[in-house]
Amino acid sequence: MFRRTIRFVAKTVAVVTVASGAGVLLAKYVMDSMHHSVGIAKPTKKQLEEENQDNHALFRYLPELKRKIAWRQLGNYPTPIHRGTYNYISKDHGTARFYVKREDLSSPYYGGNKVRTLQHQLAVCEAKDATKKIYVTGTGGSNQIIATIVHGYHRLKLNVCPIWMQKDVPDLDNTLNMLSTLSFHSSEITSWADGFFMFQTMLSGILGSSSFFLPPGGNNPAGVLGQVGGLLELAEQIQKKEVPDPDGIFVAMGSSCTVSGLIIGVALCEHMNLNVFQSKEFKVHGVPIHDGIAGANRSMNFFKASWSQYIPLSIRHTIQSTCNELKKAGGPDLTAMALHVFETQVVIHDDEDVVGIYGGHSTISKNVAVQYDSIDDSIKDINGKSQKPLWLCGHFTAKAFTHMIEELKKDQTKDFIFWQTKSALQPLGPEDEWSKLKNLPDEIKVWANEGKSESIRRPGHVDTKHGNSMDYRHLMTKVDDALSIDNNNTQGFSKTSSRM
Numbered sequence: 286m287f288r289r290t291i292r293f294v295a296k297t298v299a300v301v302t303v304a305s306g307a308g309v310l311l312a313k314y315v316m317d318s319m320h321h322s323v324g325i326a327k328p329t330k331k332q333l334e335e336e337n338q339d340n341h342a343l344f345r346y347l348p349e350l351k352r353k354i355a356w357r358q359l360g361n362y363p364t365p366i367h368r369g370t371y372n373y374i375s376k377d378h379g380t381a382r383f384y385v386k387r388e389d390l391s392s393p394y395y396g397g398n399k400v401r402t403l404q405h406q407l408a409v410c411e412a413k414d415a416t417k418k419i420y421v422t423g424t425g426g427s428n429q430i431i432a433t434i435v436h437g438y439h440r441l442k443l444n445v446c447p448i449w450m451q452k453d454v455p456d457l458d459n460t461l462n463m464l465s466t467l468s469f470h471s472s473e474i475t476s477w478a479d480g481f482f483m484f485q486t487m488l489s490g491i492l493g494s495s496s497f498f499l500p501p502g503g504n505n506p507a508g509v510l511g512q513v514g515g516l517l518e519l520a521e522q523i524q525k526k527e528v529p530d531p532d533g534i535f536v537a538m539g540s541s542c543t544v545s546g547l548i549i550g551v552a553l554c555e556h557m558n559l560n561v562f563q564s565k566e567f568k569v570h571g572v573p574i575h576d577g578i579a580g581a582n583r584s585m586n587f588f589k590a591s592w593s594q595y596i597p598l599s600i601r602h603t604i605q606s607t608c609n610e611l612k613k614a615g616g617p618d619l620t621a622m623a624l625h626v627f628e629t630q631v632v633i634h635d636d637e638d639v640v641g642i643y644g645g646h647s648t649i650s651k652n653v654a655v656q657y658d659s660i661d662d663s664i665k666d667i668n669g670k671s672q673k674p675l676w677l678c679g680h681f682t683a684k685a686f687t688h689m690i691e692e693l694k695k696d697q698t699k700d701f702i703f704w705q706t707k708s709a710l711q712p713l714g715p716e717d718e719w720s721k722l723k724n725l726p727d728e729i730k731v732w733a734n735e736g737k738s739e740s741i742r743r744p745g746h747v748d749t750k751h752g753n754s755m756d757y758r759h760l761m762t763k764v765d766d767a768l769s770i771d772n773n774n775t776q777g778f779s780k781t782s783s784r785m
């Protein structure tokens with residue numbers, strides 16, 4: 286009897302071990318396939334004719350890549366550098382001064398960091414097969430999904446199909462992103478309310494050959510190379526003395542695409558002896574916004590551990606796969622240098638209290654954002670002219686901003702740059718987003734309705750039972766209106782910008 290029990294336990298353990306091992310291998314295979322779904326392609330003749338390649342900082346420094354990696358200019362670059370102030374009111378009152386790289390102003394259609402992430406990715410999809418579906422994933426309040434619809438469908442006429450994988454913390458900012466997405470045409474929308482069908486769609490999107498699949502945050506080599514351009518642009522701004530050689534850059538981390546691009550960019554500056562980022566103190570400060578990922582970093586040193594190189598969406602894996610593609614395309618091999626920058630010049634701020642829960646504010650980040658929103662005239666350009674204030678969203682930017690302020694409180698002499706990644710405007714497309722939202726399954730509407738406004742600068746609400754679209758539309762900018770703003774300010778824009 287005892288022996289039989291032992292044999293049964295041993296067999297069960299063996300089956301569970303084999304099954305979980307197979308599960309891990311399968312999960313890795315799916316993640317790797319997702320990471321490589323878009324890949325890299327040469328530009329088409331049409332893309333080369335229509336785009337001014339010199340408007341991309343990466344091509345200015347590595348012109349040999351111009352004919353190797355497809356690219357579409359989707360934004361208005363370089364994004365400006367502004368100066369900001371924040372009056373803090375903890376036990377010791379004071380004013381924190383900082384610089385800000387206005388990635389939020391990267392496009393009058395929809396800005397933020399995702400625009401750079403999409404420039405190579407969408408161009409590669411277009412070059413490989415412009416008729417294929419492009420699945421793009423994110424949570425209910427995803428910025429990447431709305432960015433891909435605006436720039437992929439509305440501007441390049443690609444077939445973009447959103448997949449909202451799961452809800453995030455209710456917040457009006459998140460609901461607005463879903464409404465903005467619904468205001469543009471898409472041939473297919475899938476959401477967490479579709480249950481098993483959503484997984485089926487994702488798997489066929491990742492593993493099938495009839496579509497491209499943009500991973501969460503756009504973290505693949507094409508996406509990351511777009512972000513390298515952002516860092517090189519900053520290097521030029523430092524050389525022109527628009528901003529001092531900084532002691533640090535603060536950036537919110539979701540998929541780690543942006544932070545990895547900044548790290549590779551710093552390595553490229555070093556490789557080219559650009560004489561920037563020379564401050565002994567210089568660090569890239571990455572702030573994870575996902576509680577699970579921040580927790581994994583606290584308990585297992587996730588980001589810096591060497592085993593993370595095998596896990597797509599980790600910084601190590603992203604650096605290695607992107608540097609590999611860069612080398613294959615004829616660029617320099619930056620792997621060792623970029624990993625060295627990562628190991629020695631990157632600080633990950635994973636504090637539980639600031640991260641809170643994925644998708645919305647923590648108590649600390651909310652307090653900082655509320656205090657920031659109460660200050661008028663917080664942002665000025667280099668001539669002292671007032672500029673649009675920052676949108677410190679609970680999902681991403683407020684958490685990174687909180688850490689920068691904490692560091693500035695310790696030492697006010699530091700020259701820090703805040704990488705402002707949340708789009709400054711909320712787009713409204715031509716379709717009736719309100720009716721579309723009301724036709725979605727109840728569980729999506731419940732989530733959308735629960736999202737409350739977290740900022741006095743963005744008052745509004747969504748109530749699909751008793752409200753109407755006037756309750757929130759004042760927070761949105763019609764794409765047609767954005768177009769007329771753009772026509773008056775065409776600086777740095779290529780021919781693609783007139784296509785909408």
Ligand SMILES: Cc1ncc(COP(=O)(O)O)c(C=O)c1O
Nearest residue numbers: 428502539540541542543681706
């Ligand atoms: C506003 C905003 N900030 C920061 C991030 C993080 O960027 P990444 O995914 O490149 O780490 C995202 C990603 O979705 C974002 O939407």
